Amino acid sequence: MASATVTPIPQVVAHQVEKPKRGWVDWVTTTDHKKIGIMYLVLTFAFFGVGGIEALLIRLQLAVPDNTLLEFQTYNELITMHGTTMVFLFVVPVMAGFGNYFVPLMIGAKDMAFPKLNALSFWMLAAGGLVFYASVFFNPPECGWTCYVPLASKDYLPNGGVDAWIFLVHLTGIGSLVGSVNFYVTIANLRAPGMTWSRLPLFCWSILTYSVLLILALPAIAAAVTMLLTDRHFGTNFYDPGEGGSPLLWQHLFWFFGHPEVYIMVLPGFGIISEVLPVFARKPIFGYKAIAAATLVIAFLGLMVWAHHMFTTPSPSVVLVFFMVSSMLISIPTGIKIFSWIGTLWQGTIHFTTSLLYAVGFLGTFLIGGITGVFLAIYPVDWQLHDTYFVVAHFHYVLMGGAVFAVFSGLYYWFPKMTGRMMDEKLGKISFWTMLIGFHTTFLVQHSIGLDGMPRRIPEYADVGNLATFNLISTIGAFILGVGILVTAVNALRSLKHGAIAGPDPWKANTLEWFTQSPPPQNNFDTVPRVRSVEPMKDIRAEIERRQGERERVPAGAAAAETHA
Amino acid sequence: MTLALAFGLAMAFTLALAGPAHASFWAPQNGGSPNADRIHTLYVIVFIVGAIIFVFTEGALIYALWKFRASRGHEAKQLHGNTRVEIGWTAGAAIVVLILGIVTFAFLPGIRNPDDSDSDGWQIPxxxxxxxxxxxxxxxxxxxxxxxxxxxxxxxxxxxxxxxxxxxxxxxxxxxxxxxxxxxxxxxxxxxxxxxxxxxxxxxxxxxxxxxxxxxxxxxxxxxxxxxxxxxxxxxxxxxxxxxxxxxxxxxxxxxxxxxxxxxxxxxxxxxADIDAAGRGAQRYRDQQEQFDRQQAATAAAQAAPTATTPVPASQR
Missing domain, CATH: 2.60.40.420 (Cupredoxins -  blue copper proteins)
Structure with a gap:
């Protein structure tokens, strides 16, 4: 009975060490915020390319009057795909991509608060894009990215394209919603020791605001598209005026989401600019608190201006007046930002890197979009401009000249951190100037096209007024712009292999992402120093210089002698 | 200085805008109705204000880029802000918005509300x-x-x-x-x-x-x-x-x-007259149709009458 007396000894047996995953399995299963960020950026830039090709096809069709290059149906499909792609699959998620990669690094965290949810966000975006682009194989939607009812109802567009669009909105919406909660919790809880709210980098402020806006705005569009889905397939009549529904309801719900969406797209761009300008002007950001506060005020007002997209609808005057005044008020915080950025450059020493050029290009271009926005806010004037090429020009100045230039500025700024290699400055500058010239050639003249009486979303126009000349100029500009973008694409791909080695902090920048290696290791930081200002890296560099200086000034032996003397 | 420049620009733009009657390069079309003309005038005012802001801001940006470019012996001034300047431009922006708001409200009724007909107009019954x-x-x-x-x-x-x-x-x-x-x-x-x-x-x-x-x-x-x-x-x-x-x-x-x-x-x-004629024509056509239908029915009834009396065998019912 000896065996019964043996007392069991607890033992740990390592059957197997989990092998590090390799190749595509690693990418598909990763929960690392940096890898997810890279996937966001790669996917969204791919969609940017697709959306750009769609834009060029649109411009080709409009190059000459009465063109017969494209069928009317194809044209309507293209404008829908272009708008939807750029808004839902490029500008909004590309900001999430930068946010994913850099928010944890900038606040000194190891990862996002919920890494698995973070992966879910990305895969929801990918699924949304897939579902939407699957419609290419049957029947893409042809109702514009706004999918106004009754045109988007089953009576007028019975095919599955609109449904693909609905599922895109739902899937990317879930992704954005989960991602936004994640950003909020991450920024609220995982900041480095000493990083108070007033030392939070402005890019993180803008991502925080982006998240709050998404959380507030997305439910409206989710409700709207769900009702559209049930109207189309399950016999409800939310939007059918014949059965007591209202097409105006769609417009209200859509724009309750749609206008905050504009700030969702452009505020993170503001954040990037606020990081890039001080680094290359070698000067602290001018009016940190004013910029952070202006971001919040813009977001707050941005939730109360949606009906300025509906100034021509049958709405009571008091509604129109309210939305006119709230829209005009937005120009005040926006003005504060623009002046603060110029104030940041003022009395600095400006280094003209490609990243800075894009930031400055953003400033100069966005300003025009802001000013034309005031015209559109004044509703009697909007009655003439609404739904014309003037509006097309306006929102491309804001989203392309604004947000996209900011994204390119961020790309040139952060590429060394993400890849460990510098992008080529010469190619970068060629790309910048080509894009700037191409952009203004394309879109400046579109203001006049609209004033000359050409509505948006028409596949052909008669040869009246100056329309033929203006449209040809615009088309030529679009191709110049395309070449400029292509140069940056080539630059990025080449630099992956052939770029100069960057080192941890090639720009002598201000924020914590530059404290770690390039690219950062798995958990980002070994230790994070205590943050004492809004520019922790500047403090760290000063501290290192101070210590080195002490050592040099005071040789080892002399130190003891001096203290005794 | 800035004021003089702004004024000069305003004049130049006004002249450019007041040029050909239907120039639609700078401003919306007009000339067919008083409300279109008023929208045009309001647009021109906003355009002038916008142009001044544009020139001023873009000028400041380009000046800063040129003047403060990195060069030897040039030190960046490490300042974090200037409350007085910041309050100044916030107030400035607010004043511009206020002025535009007042101008808009002055123009609004004339654009929104219909005018009376002119004395030489058509007499509305x-x-x-x-x-x-x-x-x-x-x-x-x-x-x-x-x-x-x-x-x-x-x-x-x-x-x-x-x-x-x-x-x-x-x-x-x-x-x-x-x-x-x-x-x-x-x-x-x-x-x-x-x-x-x-x-x-x-x-x-x-x-x-x-x-x-x-x-x-x-x-x-x-x-x-x-x-x-x-x-x-x-x-x-x-x-x-x-x-x-x-x-x-x-x-x-x-x-x-x-x-x-x-x-x-x-x-x-x-x-x-056309509508009435068409109405009469339609009425005539309807009458003819009706008459024709009646005749058809009568003929059909007449033809059907003999057979109708023949009893149908139960098996064929």
Missing amino acids: ASYTTAKDKKLLPPNGKALNIDVNGQQYAWRFVYPDGDADRQNNIYTYEELVVPVGTTVTLDVRSSDVGHAWWIPQLGGKVDALPGYTNHTWFKVPAKALRNDQERRDGRVFTGQCAELCGRNHANMTARVRAVTPEAFDAWLKRQK
Whole structure:
């Protein structure tokens, strides 16, 4: 009975060490915020390319009057795909991509608060894009990215394209919603020791605001598209005026989401600019608190201006007046930002890197979009401009000249951190100037096209007024712009292999992402120093210089002698 | 200095804008109706303010880029802000917005609310009065109220007449004929998807949305007819649907032909006569049909009569 007396000894047996995953399995299963960020950026830039090709096809069709290059149906499909792609699959998620990669690094965290949810966000975006682009194989939607009812109802567009669009909105919406909660919790809880709210980098402020806006705005569009889905397939009549529904309801719900969406797209761009300008002007950001506060005020007002997209609808005057005044008020915080950025450059020493050029290009271009926005806010004037090429020009100045230039500025700024290699400055500058010239050639003249009486979303126009000349100029500009973008694409791909080695902090920048290696290791930081200002890296560099200086000034032996003397 | 520059620019832009009558390079089209002219003036004011802000801000940016470029012996000034300057530009922006707001509210009633008809306009018969909301009518309550209905891909215009029968009203497609000097109010509707009514020279656009009635107005002044030919045949203002309404959206055009009151009277009489003639024709056709049907029925009955008496075998029932 000896065996019964043996007392069991607890033992740990390592059957197997989990092998590090390799190749595509690693990418598909990763929960690392940096890898997810890279996937966001790669996917969204791919969609940017697709959306750009769609834009060029649109411009080709409009190059000459009465063109017969494209069928009317194809044209309507293209404008829908272009708008939807750029808004839902490029500008909004590309900001999430930068946010994913850099928010944890900038606040000194190891990862996002919920890494698995973070992966879910990305895969929801990918699924949304897939579902939407699957419609290419049957029947893409042809109702514009706004999918106004009754045109988007089953009576007028019975095919599955609109449904693909609905599922895109739902899937990317879930992704954005989960991602936004994640950003909020991450920024609220995982900041480095000493990083108070007033030392939070402005890019993180803008991502925080982006998240709050998404959380507030997305439910409206989710409700709207769900009702559209049930109207189309399950016999409800939310939007059918014949059965007591209202097409105006769609417009209200859509724009309750749609206008905050504009700030969702452009505020993170503001954040990037606020990081890039001080680094290359070698000067602290001018009016940190004013910029952070202006971001919040813009977001707050941005939730109360949606009906300025509906100034021509049958709405009571008091509604129109309210939305006119709230829209005009937005120009005040926006003005504060623009002046603060110029104030940041003022009395600095400006280094003209490609990243800075894009930031400055953003400033100069966005300003025009802001000013034309005031015209559109004044509703009697909007009655003439609404739904014309003037509006097309306006929102491309804001989203392309604004947000996209900011994204390119961020790309040139952060590429060394993400890849460990510098992008080529010469190619970068060629790309910048080509894009700037191409952009203004394309879109400046579109203001006049609209004033000359050409509505948006028409596949052909008669040869009246100056329309033929203006449209040809615009088309030529679009191709110049395309070449400029292509140069940056080539630059990025080449630099992956052939770029100069960057080192941890090639720009002598201000924020914590530059404290770690390039690219950062798995958990980002070994230790994070205590943050004492809004520019922790500047403090760290000063501290290192101070210590080195002490050592040099005071040789080892002399130190003891001096203290005794 | 800046003020002088701004003033000079304002003058230059005003001159540029006041150039050709229908220049639509800088500003919206106008010249066909007082509300379009007022929108144009308001736009020009906003444009001048915007241009000053643009030149000032863009100038400051370019100056800063040139003056503070990195160069030897140049030190960046490490300042974090300047409360006084920041309050200054916030107040400045607020003042600009306030001024634009005041100007807009001064212009608003003239753009939104219809004017009275001119004295040389068409005399609107008293029986044409509509039961519209007073705010949508001119101060004297008299307007030629036309029903505009958008449908894929054309506009239908229904004119009022004195009686309650909507069936015999004059209607046209594509072209709306109106008398000059007369305030025309439009009730804009849609019978399928959303459309937008827009004739740039006659003012802003309004959406035509199923389930709703939208309103706008215009008044083509007599002097808009520029020569004898236009006084004889009328002057045509063109526009097109401004809300994506389907595949043929680009071809949903609209024309407004403004004619003299005399010509309008003649046109109206001709249309009325046509409608009546068509109505009589239709009635005649219906009568003929009815007679024919009756004859057919009678013949059929006559043929069927003998067989009807034959009993049908139970097996075939």
